[in-house]
Amino acid sequence: MAKRPAPAKNKQNPTSGRSRPIFEWDKHPVIVAAAATVATALFVIQVFNDVVLPNMTFRLESELRESQQSLALIEQAGQEKDDRIAELTKQIEETGQREASSKEKTALLEAELREAKLAFMLSPGNPYPNGLSTARIGMARAQILQVYSSDRYQIENIEADILTVTIPNSPIKWATYYFDEQTDTVKHILFGVDPRAELPEDFLQRRLVEALGAPTASPKPYFFRWLVSDRWNVLKSDEHSYVVLPSPHLLAYWPNE
Numbered sequence: 001m002a003k004r005p006a007p008a009k010n011k012q013n014p015t016s017g018r019s020r021p022i023f024e025w026d027k028h029p030v031i032v033a034a035a036a037t038v039a040t041a042l043f044v045i046q047v048f049n050d051v052v053l054p055n056m057t058f059r060l061e062s063e064l065r066e067s068q069q070s071l072a073l074i075e076q077a078g079q080e081k082d083d084r085i086a087e088l089t090k091q092i093e094e095t096g097q098r099e100a101s102s103k104e105k106t107a108l109l110e111a112e113l114r115e116a117k118l119a120f121m122l123s124p125g126n127p128y129p130n131g132l133s134t135a136r137i138g139m140a141r142a143q144i145l146q147v148y149s150s151d152r153y154q155i156e157n158i159e160a161d162i163l164t165v166t167i168p169n170s171p172i173k174w175a176t177y178y179f180d181e182q183t184d185t186v187k188h189i190l191f192g193v194d195p196r197a198e199l200p201e202d203f204l205q206r207r208l209v210e211a212l213g214a215p216t217a218s219p220k221p222y223f224f225r226w227l228v229s230d231r232w233n234v235l236k237s238d239e240h241s242y243v244v245l246p247s248p249h250l251l252a253y254w255p256n257e
Contacts, residue, residue, distance in 0.1 A: 122211035188245035219255040
């Protein structure tokens with residue numbers, strides 16, 4: 001009789017009886033890459049904190065100090081400029097005050113000098129103004145020109161027989177000499193004050209009265225004659241001039257006395 005085949009033995013699973021492998025997450029590529037990224041980031045942060053940030057802070061602080069120093073210098077320069085302007089303004093004001101005071105003193109001195117010249121324009125008993133008695137009636141033309149040869153005088157020949165001299169720094173502004181046609185000598189002289197000068201009222205009349213006394217005759221209003229030392233006639237018919245000529249001669253337009 002045939003033998004029955006023996007029952008088959010159960011085959012064991014190759015994996016049965018073995019432990020499952022453990023998952024190593026720290027070796028996973030993603031984890032490794034992430035860890036590397038984090039490490040790099042931490043390194044960068046550390047470098048930034050330890051190196052970059054201090055250097056940047058130092059540079060910014062240096063720039064800030066330089067800016068503050070520059071600002072301080074600018075403010076100092078501005079203050080110095082303001083101080084200089086104030087100093088110059090003060091000097092200008094003081095100079096102006098001194099100049100104003102000097103001008104005022106000069107004006108006062110000039111006024112005193114002018115008053116003194118006006119007061120002593122004529123001497124008692126002398127028909128010639130002070131300082132102008134060298135050129136006299138009877139002198140030749142050449143002599144008159146010699147008297148006024150200085151550059152300070154301006155001479156003008158109005159006509160052949162008339163010569164006018166401008167007198168500087170004198171109450172008498174001009175003197176006109178009339179010459180005799182035959183002898184070419186002075187026959188009479190016209191002295192004039194500046195009509196533009198600010199002179200007291202009746203200035204010339206009062207000076208003539210002070211020097212020569214009361215007029216000898218006044219044939220009509222505003223015509224006055226003085227006889228001086230029985231030699232000279234002094235004639236005045238306006239506010240700004242008078243004539244000296246030998247007595248008994250009179251001017252052609254003079255009214256009969």
